[in-house]
Amino acid sequence: MRxxxxxxxxxxxxxSTNQAAAQPAGGAQPESLKSVVVGLANAGVPAGIVAAEDxxxxxxxxxxxxxxxxxxxxxxxxxxxAALAVPLSTELVGGVWHLKAEDAPAALLARLNRSTRLxxxxxxxxxxxxxxxxxxxxxxxxxxxxxGTGLFSNACxxxxxxxxxxxxxxxxxxxxxxxxxAPGLVWFxxxxxxxxxxxxxxxxxxxxxxPGGENVKVTLSDLP
Amino acid sequence: xxxxxxxxxxxxxAVIAPSVVAAQSMSFSVYTAPSAANGSxxxxxxxxxxxxxxxxxxxxxxxxxxxxxxxxxTSTSNGLSAxxxxxxxxEFGTYTTATTGTYNCSCIFGSAAGFGGGQxxxxxxxxxxxxxxxGSLGGTPNGCSGPPRYFKYRDYQVKDxxxxxxxxxxxxxxxxxxxxxxxxxxALVEGGGATNGQGQxxxxxxxxxxxxxxxxxxxxxxxxxxxxxxxxxxxxxxxxTYTCSNVTVQE
Numbered sequence: 001m002r003x004x005x006x007x008x009x010x011x012x013x014x015x016s017t018n019q020a021a022a023q024p025a026g027g028a029q030p031e032s033l034k035s036v037v038v039g040l041a042n043a044g045v046p047a048g049i050v051a052a053e054d055x056x057x058x059x060x061x062x063x064x065x066x067x068x069x070x071x072x073x074x075x076x077x078x079x080x081x082a083a084l085a086v087p088l089s090t091e092l093v094g095g096v097w098h099l100k101a102e103d104a105p106a107a108l109l110a111r112l113n114r115s116t117r118l119x120x121x122x123x124x125x126x127x128x129x130x131x132x133x134x135x136x137x138x139x140x141x142x143x144x145x146x147x148g149t150g151l152f153s154n155a156c157x158x159x160x161x162x163x164x165x166x167x168x169x170x171x172x173x174x175x176x177x178x179x180x181x182a183p184g185l186v187w188f189x190x191x192x193x194x195x196x197x198x199x200x201x202x203x204x205x206x207x208x209x210x211p212g213g214e215n216v217k218v219t220l221s222d223l224p
Numbered sequence: 225x226x227x228x229x230x231x232x233x234x235x236x237x238a239v240i241a242p243s244v245v246a247a248q249s250m251s252f253s254v255y256t257a258p259s260a261a262n263g264s265x266x267x268x269x270x271x272x273x274x275x276x277x278x279x280x281x282x283x284x285x286x287x288x289x290x291x292x293x294x295x296x297x298t299s300t301s302n303g304l305s306a307x308x309x310x311x312x313x314x315e316f317g318t319y320t321t322a323t324t325g326t327y328n329c330s331c332i333f334g335s336a337a338g339f340g341g342g343q344x345x346x347x348x349x350x351x352x353x354x355x356x357x358x359g360s361l362g363g364t365p366n367g368c369s370g371p372p373r374y375f376k377y378r379d380y381q382v383k384d385x386x387x388x389x390x391x392x393x394x395x396x397x398x399x400x401x402x403x404x405x406x407x408x409x410x411a412l413v414e415g416g417g418a419t420n421g422q423g424q425x426x427x428x429x430x431x432x433x434x435x436x437x438x439x440x441x442x443x444x445x446x447x448x449x450x451x452x453x454x455x456x457x458x459x460x461x462x463x464x465t466y467t468c469s470n471v472t473v474q475e
């Protein structure tokens with residue numbers, strides 16, 4: 001215990017504390033993109049992110065948003081995004097917020113707009129839609145099952161049921177549908193980074209960020 | 225409610241203001257409760273005003289955190305509590321946290337007075353990893369349409385450079401290098417998450433619905449797996465070998 005002696009206007013006050021005193025000084029720390037992304041997941045805001053791997057996954061993830069109503073969220077989200085070190089565009093598309101790095105490779109963005117057709121309704125889970133339907137749309141060929149590794153906790157609700165109705169979808173639209181039907185998830189597509197974007201242009205990683213910052217990612221190479 | 229480990233510490237002092245005849249007791253307890261988890265140091269500052277004989281108003285409380293290199297986070301709230309956090313940003317060692325505040329007091333004719341206190345917290349750098357258990361699991365892993373070819377787990381403890389277990393929640397990621405081609409014809413899926421509060425986590429490994437293994441097919445995928453905790457690469461790395469019937473992991 002330490003007692004602090006303060007003298008103010010001739011009155012002496014003793015304060016008891018449970019700790020030793022400290023009196024350093026300094027400035028504030030900027031927010032990370034991950035903090036914004038996890039904040040969207042924590043608040044149950046449907047959203048998708050396209051950015052470099054380091055930007056998506058580095059930093060802490062304890063923040064939130066006080067509202068998920070688009071008009072209330074718009075100025076708050078834009079202000080937080082504008083304060084990030086990574087320049088991002090912000091757009092609300094069909095009820096899903098899209099945050100995209102302004103230096104995202106054009107080839108990657110083109111892949112996300114590539115069209116795929118579901119010839120029958122797909123009744124699955126978050127996991128099966130991500131691992132198979134989205135992967136097939138990106139690879140433009142059938143993909144089998146899963147080789148999985150890593151940490152998978154109950155915080156990431158990969159077993160939530162998803163129904164994808166028959167129709168034409170872009171890859172982005174498929175991902176949007178997942179986060180619209182499974183609140184609390186944010187989709188992401190990441191690339192190794194501007195310096196390596198060209199050499200690794202046939203590889204990308206996509207997945208979801210869950211409340212609390214847990215994530216599941218699928219890495220695809222040999223993309224057409 | 226104040227946690228038991230922060231049991232109230234009240235100290236009273238008779239204070240005589242120049243124009244006040246009766247004695248007043250001015251007593252504050254200042255609690256600065258830092259913690260380190262999920263990539264950040266956080267501090268919860270709580271102040272209890274046990275003073276008697278004077279009116280106090282217009283409280284403002286500030287919580288502060290300083291990293292070893294003096295990066296900082298500060299947050300001020302009206303009232304007698306405050307909260308702030310500062311991400312590690314790959315900086316480990318001794319963090320300093322502090323609580324300061326001001327209020328106005330009737331016994332000094334409404335002038336401002338203050339209180340303060342602080343505490344340090346150690347944030348060890350994650351350096352090593354130790355296998356503490358392993359085995360096979362039943363059930364169907366996520367994304368599989370039926371029983372897997374195998375479904376295994378490995379339990380780990382994260383340690384510091386002195387090989388002491390780190391007891392805090394840490395973000396865990398894994399990276400792979402030297403990977404051979406994916407002949408299974410499956411999606412490669414990774415889960416990233418966090419350790420529990422004791423610095424322990426479970427790594428799952430499974431394979432299901434692999435076209436490359438159907439009809440008597442065979443496939444072997446090898447790669448080097450390296451874990452990171454709070455952004456720090458952990459030693460050792462592991463050599464993974466996946467086949468159609470088993471997965472082995474070696475240092």
